[in-house]
Amino acid sequence: MPANFFSSVPDSLPDELMETLVAHPNVRIERIISTGHSSPRDFWYDQDEHEWVIVLQGQAKIAFAEPARELTLGPGDYLEIPAHQRHRIDWTSDTEPTVWLAVFYRSPD
Numbered sequence: 001m002p003a004n005f006f007s008s009v010p011d012s013l014p015d016e017l018m019e020t021l022v023a024h025p026n027v028r029i030e031r032i033i034s035t036g037h038s039s040p041r042d043f044w045y046d047q048d049e050h051e052w053v054i055v056l057q058g059q060a061k062i063a064f065a066e067p068a069r070e071l072t073l074g075p076g077d078y079l080e081i082p083a084h085q086r087h088r089i090d091w092t093s094d095t096e097p098t099v100w101l102a103v104f105y106r107s108p109d
Contacts, residue, residue, distance in 0.1 A: 018030050031101060035094065044086040
């Protein structure tokens with residue numbers, strides 16, 4: 001039975017919602033829903049996995065530690081974040097849910 005990626009998208013959430021849709025040893029696919037959420041002020045993601053992410057609805061700003069830069073993403077914008085590239089979410093839209101598709105993967109050893 002097929003599922004719809006945009007079903008059950010709440011207008012507001014107390015915390016960002018991360019749902020694993022597919023998981024295998026070297027890849028994980030998640031649906032992430034943000035409603036005005038951001039990373040804690042001094043927090044940086046520093047992941048062992050590579051991440052490919054696309055914003056399907058809403059907007060977000062991602063900050064990177066080195067080289068220091070910020071990127072604003074809207075519907076259809078995607079990027080790859082290499083493993084251990086420190087990054088954080090500066091903001092997500094508070095006027096509509098931001099719906100992300102994130103693919104986390106490990107390089108073959």
